[in-house]
Amino acid sequence: MRRRRIAVGLAGALLLAGAGFGLASWRPALAPGGPGPGETTPERVGRGAVLASLGYCASCHTAQGDRPYAGGRGLATPFGTIYATNITPDPETGLGRWTLAAFTRAMREGVDREGRHLYPAFPYTHYAGLTEADIAALYAFVMTREPVRQAARPNALPFPLNWRPLLAGWKLLFVREPRIPGTTAPADPRRDSEWHRGAYLAEALSHCGACHTPRNSLGAEVKAKPYAGGEADGWWAPPLDRSSPAPLAWSEDALARYLAEWDPQHGGAAGPMRPVVDAHRTVPAGEIRALAAYTASLYGAGPAGSRTGPVDRAVGTDDPALARGATIYAGACATCHESGGGVPYTTASLGHRTTLRAPDPRNLLLVLRDGVAPREHAAGPIMPGFGAALTQGQMRDLAAYLRARFSPDGPWPDLDATIRDLMRDSPGPGARAGAGG
Known part of the structure; x- marks a missing residue:
């Protein structure tokens, strides 16, 4: 009888909890x-x-x-x-x-x-x-x-x-009113109106933190680590705080140029950030400047970035994989990327690009696989995709060479696995030439 009463009580409690939820x-x-x-x-x-x-x-x-x-x-x-x-x-x-x-x-x-x-x-x-x-x-x-x-x-x-209905519980756990200086929170007396406008745009309308902030296991932004880097549609979204690995410091001017189209030092956007920059073409310049002013402040006082400066070092040929990567680079990349920025929409060196300082090779491999295209009927960054021209082994050798030459960090430990994952659906040259064996 006692067990039955306990079972009935538990069932009633579950029903009440379900009704309450x-x-x-x-x-x-x-x-x-x-x-x-x-x-x-x-x-x-x-x-x-x-x-x-x-x-x-x-x-x-x-x-x-x-x-x-x-x-x-x-x-x-x-x-x-x-x-x-x-x-x-x-x-x-x-x-x-x-x-x-x-x-x-x-x-x-x-x-x-x-x-x-x-x-x-x-x-x-x-x-x-x-x-x-x-x-x-x-x-x-x-x-x-x-x-x-x-x-x-x-x-x-x-x-x-x-x-x-489960989302109601998720909201109870994680959703709080955004704290935006000058809008939903007191204004910062140390900042001007342009900065406050940028804060409103970045925190609310442009929702920059949705990509550039890490998320927990339930998909909520980790509020204790704002702008510490995140994910966007399978791409790595770099940090916009002091932990940024950018080889060159980001200034307000550089950010404004980047958000509008292209910065000669840092380059331009690819992946999920490319549509963002494309959308900005119809936006008044003052709004872009405001976004740049606020974003620059996220990096903290002084120049933002790793402050190690661009790297472009000699790579020994005693490693066969790196030697093969150097050969592929010379044939597929050097025409544009060894021009010192002389080719339109190229930086002076690939050592300027944050992609090669990333914690994993996803962004580099996605660009190598799919290329970069400007918006229709407009000038802009352009690069052919090599997903159908290079084998997985060639892609690995090229990525390893680029990392060794243009980054002070060691090899990417998950390079092979990432290539297999990203190149799984790419036809590659082997798919076209493999019918004879």
């Missing part, structure tokens, strides 16, 4: 609607367009080769792939039935119009710091895009991660 996670659906009078004025739409570029909304909500803001782009996470939704004003598959109130709740709380919790791949943890006026301007912008009928792709997440 259900109540805590439940959010009501909001009434359908649309923009009200005065909510999509040309002034608001124009302002929203600038804000959308600063938040690079299109880079996530537009699949490659698809229609703008129609969703479908997959974001790889350690937990599975999350697909961006359609944010055009289509009434069936997009935001056409969303009011400003529904849009605001999604931006601030991560809950959609129907009451479903949103995954934090949508950075509402940062957007919660946006002003009401900026949210209204973003709403005006998205609600005046061309409607596209395109249903959202289902996320590829395993159970129970695909059960959205």
